[in-house]
Amino acid sequence: MFAASFRLAFYATAICLLISYPIAYVVSRETPQVQSVFMVLLMVPMWINFLLRTYAWMSILENNGLLNKLLVLLGIGKVSIINTEAAVALGMVYNYLPFMLLPILTVLQKLDRSLLEASSDLGANGVRTFLRVVFPLSLPGVLSGVTMVFVPSVSTFVISKLLGGGKTLLLGDLIEMQFLGNAYNPYIGSAVSIVMMLIVLVCMFVMNKFGDGGEETSMF
Amino acid sequence: MKKFSKCLALTLATAASLSLVSSCQPAEVVNVFNWGEYIDEDLNAEFTKQTGIVVNYKTYTTNEMLYSTMKSGGASYDVIIPSDYMVARMIEEDMLLPLDFTNIPNYNDIDPSKKGLLYDPDNEYSVPYTWGIVGLIYDASTTSEAPDSWTALFDKQYAGNILMFDNPRDAFAIALAVLGYGLNTTNESEIREAYALLKEQRPLVQAYVMDQVFDKMGGGEAVVAPYYVGDYFLMREDNPNLGVVIPKETTNTFVDAMCIPKSAKNKTAAEQYINFMCSTDSGYRNAIAVGYSTPLVSVYEKLKANDELEDICYPDDETMARLEVFINLPPETRKLYDELWAELMIDN
Numbered sequence: 196m197f198a199a200s201f202r203l204a205f206y207a208t209a210i211c212l213l214i215s216y217p218i219a220y221v222v223s224r225e226t227p228q229v230q231s232v233f234m235v236l237l238m239v240p241m242w243i244n245f246l247l248r249t250y251a252w253m254s255i256l257e258n259n260g261l262l263n264k265l266l267v268l269l270g271i272g273k274v275s276i277i278n279t280e281a282a283v284a285l286g287m288v289y290n291y292l293p294f295m296l297l298p299i300l301t302v303l304q305k306l307d308r309s310l311l312e313a314s315s316d317l318g319a320n321g322v323r324t325f326l327r328v329v330f331p332l333s334l335p336g337v338l339s340g341v342t343m344v345f346v347p348s349v350s351t352f353v354i355s356k357l358l359g360g361g362k363t364l365l366l367g368d369l370i371e372m373q374f375l376g377n378a379y380n381p382y383i384g385s386a387v388s389i390v391m392m393l394i395v396l397v398c399m400f401v402m403n404k405f406g407d408g409g410e411e412t413s414m415f
Numbered sequence: 416m417k418k419f420s421k422c423l424a425l426t427l428a429t430a431a432s433l434s435l436v437s438s439c440q441p442a443e444v445v446n447v448f449n450w451g452e453y454i455d456e457d458l459n460a461e462f463t464k465q466t467g468i469v470v471n472y473k474t475y476t477t478n479e480m481l482y483s484t485m486k487s488g489g490a491s492y493d494v495i496i497p498s499d500y501m502v503a504r505m506i507e508e509d510m511l512l513p514l515d516f517t518n519i520p521n522y523n524d525i526d527p528s529k530k531g532l533l534y535d536p537d538n539e540y541s542v543p544y545t546w547g548i549v550g551l552i553y554d555a556s557t558t559s560e561a562p563d564s565w566t567a568l569f570d571k572q573y574a575g576n577i578l579m580f581d582n583p584r585d586a587f588a589i590a591l592a593v594l595g596y597g598l599n600t601t602n603e604s605e606i607r608e609a610y611a612l613l614k615e616q617r618p619l620v621q622a623y624v625m626d627q628v629f630d631k632m633g634g635g636e637a638v639v640a641p642y643y644v645g646d647y648f649l650m651r652e653d654n655p656n657l658g659v660v661i662p663k664e665t666t667n668t669f670v671d672a673m674c675i676p677k678s679a680k681n682k683t684a685a686e687q688y689i690n691f692m693c694s695t696d697s698g699y700r701n702a703i704a705v706g707y708s709t710p711l712v713s714v715y716e717k718l719k720a721n722d723e724l725e726d727i728c729y730p731d732d733e734t735m736a737r738l739e740v741f742i743n744l745p746p747e748t749r750k751l752y753d754e755l756w757a758e759l760m761i762d763n
Contacts, residue, residue: 196761253627257636278622360622361581364760372760377582378753379483 200366201394203280204348207287211295211344212337214288219296219336220329223303230304237293246353249286253357256282278360286354291347295340302336303329338402346395366391445684446471448481448492450671451626452649453545455697455704462691468684476625477582485510491678493685499670500584502541503534503743511540512675518686521693521711529670529710533742541672542689543710545701548738549585549667550644550727552628556656557638565593565662567639569612574619578631578640581623583756584741585667586613589641592664598739601748610755617762632657643669644727645707659727661734668738670710 222233240248255261256277263273276282306329314324352367366387368376373384447459451474459470473492475481478501484490485505497505505511516522525543535541553562557576568577568589580586588598590609600606621637628642633653642650647659673692675685691697698714708728709715718724730738744752 250630254630254634257631257634259635356581357627360620360624361760362617362620362623369757369761372757374487375480375483377477377479377584377756379479379486380753381483381487 196364196369197366199280199363200349203284203287203363203365204345204351206284207291207348208295208341208345210284210288211292212341215292215295215299215340216337219299219303223300223306237296241293245290248290249354249357252282252286252289253277256285256358277358278362280359280363282358283355283363283365286358287344287348287351290351290354291344294343294347298339298343299333299336302333306332342399342402345398349395350391442469443467443681443684444469444471445494445681445688446473446490446492447494447688448473448475448484448490449494449496450474451476453496453671453705453707455700458692458697458700461697462688465691466684466687468687470688479582485676485678488678491680492676493679493681494673494688495676496544496671496673498741499532499534499672500741500743502672502674505674505676506535506540507743510677512677512679512682513539514542514675514689515682515686518683519690519693521690524693524695524698524711524713526710526712526715532670533740534670535672541674542693544671544673544692545645545705545707546668546670546710547707547728548644548661548730549588549641549669550647550659551639551662552632552642552647552650552657552659553639554632554635554637554654554656555658556635561658561660562639563660563663565589565641565664565666568641569593569616569619571619573638575621576638577616577620578628578637579616579620579623580641581625583752585641586623586756587752588667588741590616592662592666595664598665598667599742599744601745603748603751606748606751606755610759613759614762617759623760629653643707645705647727648706648725661727661730661738665737665739668735668740670740671707 222230225233253260257263258273258275258277260277262276266273276285310328310332311324314328319327350367350370352365352371355361355363355365355368370384370387370391372378373380373387445468447470449472453474454472459472463469475484478498481495481497482501482504485492485495502511519542522542529543529546530538551562551565551567553567555561567573568579580589587606587609590612591598591600591605593612594605594608596602596605596609622631624631624640628640629646629650631637632640632642632650635654635656644659644661647657651657673689675682675689679685692701693711695711695713695717698709698711699717702709702714702718703723706725706728709718715724715729
């Protein structure tokens, strides 16, 4: 179960990063008007409670849910996602995507344009500029995004219950079970929490090391 | 700077008006902790209108959650509504106050068969709120014949279309019923046998659910699911193909009873509230809104007179005789349940 929690959190973080970086990159090069519209679009769903959004995903992904009805209409046929690990990962990606997007976007927005010009003056093409200039400079944003997605993903609990059909028990569920759920045992719950906290701290420490010996911008 | 002083003035004005409000006579409050979707919500306002006591109403989803909330001491409630076995556990752990029945005259209306039950044999701590039965709900549009036995939940032909309780007591009760053991058994080998059966069932189960059952059965996601019969009526509104049976083996019948916890701050108001809930009018409105069976004789008569009785909610004596009420299990057995349940859930 420790393995399942960390595996799913890892997938969710990786997918979030893969989705967020290109979006952030494109948006950061748009005009301020477009950027502010984008920010509003990103923030509006966050005004709805997390639990309700997850319930909505449950209705969408059900075997007779909205997604499958649409697919059947299009003649593609049903897919079965609900109650699998994939559904749980999807729930995590959806709920925590903004925490990855925002820090990356902020860093990219602040990127000094003259550096890009300097790079191309010195003969670097677009790919090279991205790899040698843009990406290294955006690392602090990426790292704080990774932390902000990984930490809540690894400790999440309701998502696995709603989208995983209660069959993919994660660490967060185990802790919840000890405090509010079917087994009232705060001692075990506290012990698991502390172990998890330590693991998360170690992960953050390691990530900090990657970020050039822990620049203060990278974490909080 | 000008802006700042404006802000300050506004803040001060707000603070002043707030303090004005709070300096009014504080209203008397009764804190009620009930199950979700388990009341005709207008009744709380009605109570306030009649008595002037404001009802602070909160809800929970399982007995275990209620227990841990009370035990962790973070909250203070005046009225709580645990089920039978949890009432017994709370009595055992000295968490409830004895009731003063002179303040609850409507208690006389409670059906004698719902008094003096195992969980509170001397009728000191609890007043029944509703009672009900765990039934087997099925989707008639996808089954060739209506199931009449719990074995449907373990039947390979429904693989992937079975929902199961997401709490150990109810889930184990079904396995024990299939095996022909008592639902309150403390015999470790019987419980382990039930565990083996649940483990065997796990690959067939679509999802372990509590409240999600409304969406899933209502949306035609699954074929069979065990749930509380009273809630079946809500699901049927979304999916008219649903049927419900009381399985032939045995099943759990439960009583949810109003109690006053030791930490209550306003016992008089709590007793007034309990009495109010036992009036014919409140009981009737609750029975209509909630769908569970009423323990009040006058309400039963009224439902009968209006032809609003659902037969499945009030089985005949012969059926009632084979149903079982949960009692509080000894700590060792509870521990065994918890361990086996965690093992069952972790098993991927």
